[in-house]
Amino acid sequence: MRTQPDEISRLSATINRLLDRVAESFLMQRLFVANVSHELKNPLTQISSQLEVSLLNQREPEVYRQTIRSVLDDVRQVSALTHELLQLSQVSQDDAAGLLTDRIRADELAWDIRDEVMRINPRYGVTVELGTLPEDPDGLTLPGNRPLLYTALKNLTENACKFSDDGHALLRIGFAPASVQIDIQNNGRPIPDADLPYIFEPFYRSHQAADRVRGYGVGLALVDQIVRLHRGSIEVESETSTLTRFRVRLPG
Missing domain, CATH: 3.30.565.10 (Histidine kinase-like ATPase, C-terminal domain)
Incomplete structure (x- = not known):
C-alpha cells in the first residue's frame, strides 16, 4: 500500500519542479522584454525629439547636418543593440x-x-x-x-x-x-x-x-x-x- 502514495508523491514533486521552471521562464521572459523595451526607448525617444524640433522652424543647413549626425549616432546605437540581442537569442544549448x-x-x-x-x-x-x-x-x-x-x-x-x-x-x-x-x-x-x-x-x-x-x-x-x-x-x-x-x- 506504500508504493502508490510514494509514486504519487514523486509525481507531485516532479510536477511542482516543472511548474517552478515554467514560472521562472515566464518571469525571465518578462524581465527580458522589459529590459529590451527600456534600452530601445531612450535612443528612439531621442531620435523622435530631435526630428520634431528640427521641423518646428526653418534652420541653417549646418544645424540640419548636426541633427542628422546626432540622429545617425542614435540609429547606430539601436542597430548595435539589435545585433547583440540577435546574437544572444541565437545561442541555444539545444x-x-x-x-x-x-x-x-x-x-x-x-x-x-x-x-x-x-x-x-x-x-x-x-x-x-x-x-x-x-x-x-x-x-x-x-x-x-x-x-x-x-x-x-x-x-x-x-x-x-x-x-x-x-x-x-x-x-x-x-x-x-x-x-x-x-x-x-x-x-x-x-x-x-x-x-x-x-x-x-x-x-x-x-x-x-x-x-x-x-x-x-x-x-x-x-x-x-x-x-x-x-x-x-x-x-x-x-x-x-x-x-x-x-x-x-x-x-x-
Whole structure:
C-alpha cells in the first residue's frame, strides 16, 4: 500500500519542479522584454525629439547636418543593440550538436583576436602569452564553433582594454591534456564585490561600467551563453588592488 502514495508523491514533486521552471521562464521572459523595451526607448525617444524640433522652424543647413549626425549616432546605437540581442537569442544549448563542428586552433584564435581588438582602437594593446605547447599539434585545437568562440573571447579582450588604466590586456592560453584554459586580464579599477554575482545577467551594468563606457549589458551575457554552449565554464576574479581576470575553461 506504500508504493502508490510514494509514486504519487514523486509525481507531485516532479510536477511542482516543472511548474517552478515554467514560472521562472515566464518571469525571465518578462524581465527580458522589459529590459529590451527600456534600452530601445531612450535612443528612439531621442531620435523622435530631435526630428520634431528640427521641423518646428526653418534652420541653417549646418544645424540640419548636426541633427542628422546626432540622429545617425542614435540609429547606430539601436542597430548595435539589435545585433547583440540577435546574437544572444541565437545561442541555444539545444543547437549545440549542429553548431560545434569546427576544430579551432586556440593559438591562432588568440592572435586573430589580438589583431582585431588593436584594429578597433589604436589605443588598445593586447599581449598574447602561450603556455607550454603540447607535442601533438591536435592538443592545440578544441571543438566548437569558431565565429561564436571568437565573438566571446573578443568581447572579453575588448572589455579588458576598455576598463584598463592603460588600455592594455593580457590574453594567456594554457594547454592541458583534455582542456584549454584562457585567461584574459587587465589592470584597472576592480569590479565591486556587490556586482560580481550579476555581471553575466542580461542588461546588468554596474555603476562603474555605466559611468565609464557606453554599452547595454548584453556582452557578458552573450559570452556566458557561448561558453556554456561549448560545455565550458567561466569565472571572474577581481582583486581589491588592480587585477581583474576572466578565466575560461573549455574541453579539448
